[in-house]
Amino acid sequence: MTPLLEVRDLRVTFPGTGNEVSPVDGVTFSIDAGETLALVGESGSGKTLTSLALVRLVPLPGRIAAGSSIRFGGTDLLALGPGALRQVRGRRIGMVFQDPMTSLNPVLTVGDQISETIRAHFPVSRAEARGRSEALLLEVGLGDTAGRYDTYPHQLSGGMRQRVMLAIALAAEPELLVADEPTSALDVTIQAQILALLDQLKSSRRMSVLLISHNLGVVAGRSDRVAVMYAGRIVEEAPTDRLFAAPAHPYTQGLLASLPRLRGPRRPLKAIPGMVPRPEAWPPGCRFHPRCAQVMPQCTSEPPIVAPGEGRWSRCWLGAEGA
Amino acid sequence: MKRPPGGLRLAWWDPAGRVGVVVLGLLGVAALLGPALLPDPLAQPDILGGALLGPGAGHPLGTDHLSRDVLARVVSGARISLAVAAGAVSLSVTLGALVGLAAGYLGGWLDAMLMRLVDAALAIPRLFLLLIMIAIMERIPIGVLVLTIGATGWFGTSRLVRAEVLRLRAMDFVRGAEALGASRRRIVFRYLLPNVAGPLAAATTLAVGDVILIEAGLSFLGLGVQPPTPSWGGMIFDAKPYIISAPWTSLAPGLAILLAVLSVNLVGEALARPLTRRNA
Numbered sequence: 001m002t003p004l005l006e007v008r009d010l011r012v013t014f015p016g017t018g019n020e021v022s023p024v025d026g027v028t029f030s031i032d033a034g035e036t037l038a039l040v041g042e043s044g045s046g047k048t049l050t051s052l053a054l055v056r057l058v059p060l061p062g063r064i065a066a067g068s069s070i071r072f073g074g075t076d077l078l079a080l081g082p083g084a085l086r087q088v089r090g091r092r093i094g095m096v097f098q099d100p101m102t103s104l105n106p107v108l109t110v111g112d113q114i115s116e117t118i119r120a121h122f123p124v125s126r127a128e129a130r131g132r133s134e135a136l137l138l139e140v141g142l143g144d145t146a147g148r149y150d151t152y153p154h155q156l157s158g159g160m161r162q163r164v165m166l167a168i169a170l171a172a173e174p175e176l177l178v179a180d181e182p183t184s185a186l187d188v189t190i191q192a193q194i195l196a197l198l199d200q201l202k203s204s205r206r207m208s209v210l211l212i213s214h215n216l217g218v219v220a221g222r223s224d225r226v227a228v229m230y231a232g233r234i235v236e237e238a239p240t241d242r243l244f245a246a247p248a249h250p251y252t253q254g255l256l257a258s259l260p261r262l263r264g265p266r267r268p269l270k271a272i273p274g275m276v277p278r279p280e281a282w283p284p285g286c287r288f289h290p291r292c293a294q295v296m297p298q299c300t301s302e303p304p305i306v307a308p309g310e311g312r313w314s315r316c317w318l319g320a321e322g323a
Numbered sequence: 324m325k326r327p328p329g330g331l332r333l334a335w336w337d338p339a340g341r342v343g344v345v346v347l348g349l350l351g352v353a354a355l356l357g358p359a360l361l362p363d364p365l366a367q368p369d370i371l372g373g374a375l376l377g378p379g380a381g382h383p384l385g386t387d388h389l390s391r392d393v394l395a396r397v398v399s400g401a402r403i404s405l406a407v408a409a410g411a412v413s414l415s416v417t418l419g420a421l422v423g424l425a426a427g428y429l430g431g432w433l434d435a436m437l438m439r440l441v442d443a444a445l446a447i448p449r450l451f452l453l454l455i456m457i458a459i460m461e462r463i464p465i466g467v468l469v470l471t472i473g474a475t476g477w478f479g480t481s482r483l484v485r486a487e488v489l490r491l492r493a494m495d496f497v498r499g500a501e502a503l504g505a506s507r508r509r510i511v512f513r514y515l516l517p518n519v520a521g522p523l524a525a526a527t528t529l530a531v532g533d534v535i536l537i538e539a540g541l542s543f544l545g546l547g548v549q550p551p552t553p554s555w556g557g558m559i560f561d562a563k564p565y566i567i568s569a570p571w572t573s574l575a576p577g578l579a580i581l582l583a584v585l586s587v588n589l590v591g592e593a594l595a596r597p598l599t600r601r602n603a
């Protein structure tokens with residue numbers, strides 16, 4: 001079976017002082033139909049830029065470098081013209097952004113915003129679009145009060161707005177939902193509600209989901225596979241349970257060690273020293289080596305890709321030692 | 324982000340704005356109904372005996388040097404001044420909004436070209452631009468006057484709109500609409516334009532005051548509204564020789580200009596105040 005989305009060697013470049021910089025530098029992953037892939041990494045690792053590149057919305061003056069490939073259901077997204085691209089945006093790939101406070105148009109009612117997305121993609125009447133929008137509001141758990149269709153975003157709480165965002169993203173029945181930090185701006189209790197809703201919508205609609213988060217805890221129970229991103233590259237990818245049970249890359253190990261645990265002996269949380277370097281200052285070889293606790297001399301040259309098990313790989317010299 | 328209440332309501336909530344709305348409303352009503360109730364502003368009933376009469380019965384604001392009723396001329400001039408201002412500002416705001424939206428949203432070479440053009444135009448004083456254009460045309464029907472004033476008034480507006488569009492374009496709800504397949508037209512007219520409406524309304528209102536002054540200035544110089552059609556600027560020019568002997572002939576149109584511009588600016592500032600507060 002060919003995957004629904006296949007991203008190969010994606011590079012996003014920006015003109016820098018002197019040389020171009022590539023905040024996304026050779027990202028390769030795929031998502032099968034009905035599957036949820038989590039893309040995890042710290043701020044500045046290139047997660048959001050990767051998601052924007054999927055629908056060719058890289059902010060100027062950035063651009064997707066030649067040699068990148070994004071195939072979606074057999075279509076080469078990088079070869080599409082503006083009209084065909086709009087048929088994909090929203091219709092086949094839906095998106096939810098991080099901050100529900102700024103992702104809704106303050107001058108349109110929430111109902112209008114859902115209806116507009118429906119009418120942008122389906123030839124239906126206003127009344128029909130309104131009917132579908134009301135059904136969507138019900139589906140995302142906002143149908144309890146009459147007149148919700150006619151409320152403005154400022155009348156809703158953050159969690160309710162994120163539900164509206166989900167309704168808008170789902171309005172054109174996309175095959176893939178890209179959720180970029182969908183809960184990071186919400187209170188913890190609301191986070192759980194929204195994530196549960198996302199799970200429920202995913203299974204009722206049989207969508208694929210690309211769940212982007214900086215929080216491993218968020219993706220733990222809700223993804224089939226996890227890809228860990230660091231400094232513009234995916235450094236490890238594995239089925240979610242395997243990744244949590246036996247992380248292969250020292251960066252992933254560091255991320256997991258920095259998570260608080262309920263069970264097991266009490267121990268201090270381990271922070272990874274240092275910060276993600278800026279794209280213009282990425283070190284040679286493995287980009288994590290200056291912060292790595294297990295650094296070796298060969299880490300300053302390009303690490304090999306090793307596959308410690310079925311369906312998983314990591315980009316590290318550690319696994320290559322024995323080979 | 325809270326959606327601001329509608330324009331008129333906003334001005335009404337502000338004490339100074341409320342004064343502006345009331346005065347402007349009275350001026351508008353006078354301009355609409357006055358000419359029907361007052362004497363003919365062009366009639367010269369008695370040039371020999373009835374010229375430069377002081378305020379009194381029959382002529383509440385007196386008469387001018389041609390025995391015309393000053394009140395009738397001020398009210399009729401209000402009609403012209405307000406109509407010229409409304410027409411010119413509608414034109415300049417439309418042009419400015421379109422240019423600003425195009426430059427800000429489409430960007431690239433179009434943006435660079437339009438903004439350099441605006442820079443160049445803003446470097447020349449507006450009155451100077453107008454004098455050049457009017458000098459080229461020699462005779463000036465009111466329609467052309469409106470077009471000319473409108474065509475020289477959009478530069479600042481386009482900059483304002485462009486700056487707002489650049490700010491909005493980076494916001495998630497605009498990027499989100501793009502990510503969900505919204506057409507450019509929908510982005511521009513449903514997402515960008517309504518969200519610049521607040522600052523645009525404030526700037527527009529203030530521009531009305533400017534245009535009233537510009538029209539009065541041009542008419543005073545004899546380059547605006549042509550006699551015998553009454554206009555405030557033209558009336559002050561006509562009254563110049565009698566400024567001491569019959570001060571009401573220049574005071575009345577002068578006060579009218581003052582009231583109109585002041586009330587318009589009060590409304591404009593009332594509209595702008597919450598915007599500056601929000602950005603502070």
